Amino acid sequence: MVIVGAGPAGLLLSHLLALAEIESTVLECRSRDQIETTVRAGILEADTVRLLTETGASTRVLRDGARHDGIELRFNGEGHRVDFMGLTGHGVWLYPQHEVLKDLLSTRLEQGQDIRFGVTVTAVHDGDRPQVRATDTDGSELRLECDFVVGADGSHSAVRKAVTGSATSGHFREYPFAWFGILCEAPPSAAELIYSNSEHGFALISQRSPTVQRMYLQCDPELDPEAMSDDLVWEELQRRVAPHPLSTGPIFQRDVLRFRSFVASSLHRGHVALVGDAAHTVPPTGAKGMNLAVADVLVLARALRALLLDGNATAINRYEQDVLPRIWKAQHFSWWMTQMLHRTPDASEFDRLRQHGELSSVVESEAGRRYLAEAYTGWPRPTDEALAVV
Ligand code: PHB
Numbered sequence: 001m002v003i004v005g006a007g008p009a010g011l012l013l014s015h016l017l018a019l020a021e022i023e024s025t026v027l028e029c030r031s032r033d034q035i036e037t038t039v040r041a042g043i044l045e046a047d048t049v050r051l052l053t054e055t056g057a058s059t060r061v062l063r064d065g066a067r068h069d070g071i072e073l074r075f076n077g078e079g080h081r082v083d084f085m086g087l088t089g090h091g092v093w094l095y096p097q098h099e100v101l102k103d104l105l106s107t108r109l110e111q112g113q114d115i116r117f118g119v120t121v122t123a124v125h126d127g128d129r130p131q132v133r134a135t136d137t138d139g140s141e142l143r144l145e146c147d148f149v150v151g152a153d154g155s156h157s158a159v160r161k162a163v164t165g166s167a168t169s170g171h172f173r174e175y176p177f178a179w180f181g182i183l184c185e186a187p188p189s190a191a192e193l194i195y196s197n198s199e200h201g202f203a204l205i206s207q208r209s210p211t212v213q214r215m216y217l218q219c220d221p222e223l224d225p226e227a228m229s230d231d232l233v234w235e236e237l238q239r240r241v242a243p244h245p246l247s248t249g250p251i252f253q254r255d256v257l258r259f260r261s262f263v264a265s266s267l268h269r270g271h272v273a274l275v276g277d278a279a280h281t282v283p284p285t286g287a288k289g290m291n292l293a294v295a296d297v298l299v300l301a302r303a304l305r306a307l308l309l310d311g312n313a314t315a316i317n318r319y320e321q322d323v324l325p326r327i328w329k330a331q332h333f334s335w336w337m338t339q340m341l342h343r344t345p346d347a348s349e350f351d352r353l354r355q356h357g358e359l360s361s362v363v364e365s366e367a368g369r370r371y372l373a374e375a376y377t378g379w380p381r382p383t384d385e386a387l388a389v390v
Contacts, residue, residue, distance in 0.1 A: 001304070002027065002132045002146045004121050004159050006035060008097060009276030009293040010152030011104035014113055015057050016301035022308055025144065026115040027134055029153075032105065039183065039253060040097035042206060042214065043068075043193075043287035045378030046090045048294045058103030065095030066207075071376070073341075073363055074196035074241060076356055080363035081192070087366070087373040094193075096208060097290050124149055124162035126270040147308055149272045150300065152293075155262070157278035163269045175259035175283060175338065176345050179204075180219040182233060186249030188213060195285070195341055196241045197355060202342045203240035204285075213247070216257075216284075218342050225254035259283040259338070261331055267320040275300055280327050282334035285341060286376060292330045295381050296323050326379065333375040 001017060003010045006028035014024045028035065044052075044061065052058040069085035085091050108115065118137035125131045130149045134142040151159025161167050187210060194205040201218035208214050217236055228236070234248050262281040267274045276293030299322050303315035315322075340358050344351070362368035 001148050002144050003150045003152055005153035006115055008100055008290050009297050011108055013297045020305045027119045028117050029120040031117050036102050041284050041287045042094050042096040044093040044095050045291045047378055047381055048291050049093045057107055060103055061095045065093045067091045068094055068192050070192050072194045075359045082369045082372055084373045084377050087370045088377050090377040092377055121158040124159050126162055126272050130271045151274045151278040152276050154277045155281045162272045163274055164265045170262055170264040173261040177218050178221040178259055179216040179257040180223055181216045181255050182251045183253035184213050184249045184251045186213050186247045189246045197341045198240040200240050203237055223256055225256050283338045285337040286334050288330040288334050295326055299323050
């Protein structure tokens with residue numbers, strides 16, 4: 001097996017395959033340091049945590065992560081709690097994705113996984129023995145032959161073309177805004193995450209640890225993250241969640257996250273398949289990205305076991321059909337949360353008041369809150385069957 005990409009999807013796949021004694025080589029264009037320090041979203045579904053802990057991929061999440069049993073939706077100056085635990089019997093875990101990556105990387109490397117950093121894939125040729133061509137950090141050519149190739153190489157996937165026929169073929173939606181994200185040294189401003197719809201634009205108050213907060217402001221996609229002074233950032237965040245007081249402190253990291261929805265036109269062809277962001281991208285509202293990647297990986301790992309160990313291609317031929325329903329549910333949920341909470345540049349008073357109507361319908365109805373809670377905490381997945389390998 002060749003797995004392109006050492007993100008959560010690629011590393012988790014290599015881990016599940018190794019448990020079934022299927023060997024893989026992981027190719028990653030970035031350095032280990034780069035992948036471990038890229039700041040990403042921080043919410044894991046309970047099933048994601050169960051999979052990570054029960055397969056021995058990460059147990060640190062139970063020690064260093066924090067369970068959150070609900071979120072607050074704010075609009076019109078008021079907060080409304082959505083009680084995940086009461087509505088679904090599940091919470092979610094706040095544990096940053098780069099910590100998951102660190103755990104997966106050290107587990108895989110300790111177990112002797114072949115991971116090649118700084119290797120850029122240039123072409124994938126499908127066939128009975130597919131071939132992967134790549135260049136090393138020093139520019140030397142690499143050619144690998146294998147039984148199956150998986151593209152777990154993110155939204156700019158180099159593998160996608162071998163599956164869809166083009167690097168961009170699929171279903172897209174762009175958004176006229178982005179998130180300006182900060183990390184700051186200050187204790188959490190609230191026990192749970194706050195998603196706030198305000199007339200000044202969306203804000204999300206999240207956290208990383210008892211001493212570090214992660215916060216986001218809706219912004220123009222072209223915003224230079226260094227352009228706003230710390231004071232201006234705090235002023236803007238505060239007025240978007242008012243009257244809830246924010247705890248403030250030195251800002252030590254700033255970034256801008258682009259928004260996009262995308263599903264590739266196909267996810268499998270011959271001996272090549274796509275998982276995670278290579279197959280689909282969601283906007284970050286609702287934190288579905290990594291959880292969706294993990295759900296793909298479970299289905300794909302099971303299909304590859306049947307194919308490579310038993311010569312049975314039924315499951316791999318059903319892979320796309322099996323994962324697409326969840327992908328489109330997550331696409332819808334991420335889009336829905338995004339459009340309900342953000343302010344588009346051309347929004348009228350009608351649009352603003354209609355959003356309040358929509359938010360009121362959600363928070364005032366148990367069915368509305370339950371719908372949100374089920375999607376946020378994650379729809380049931382075939383975890384037990386897939387875990388049968390352990
Ligand atoms: C985060 O903490 O980075 C985070 C949390 C929830 C989201 C997105 C990002 O919906």
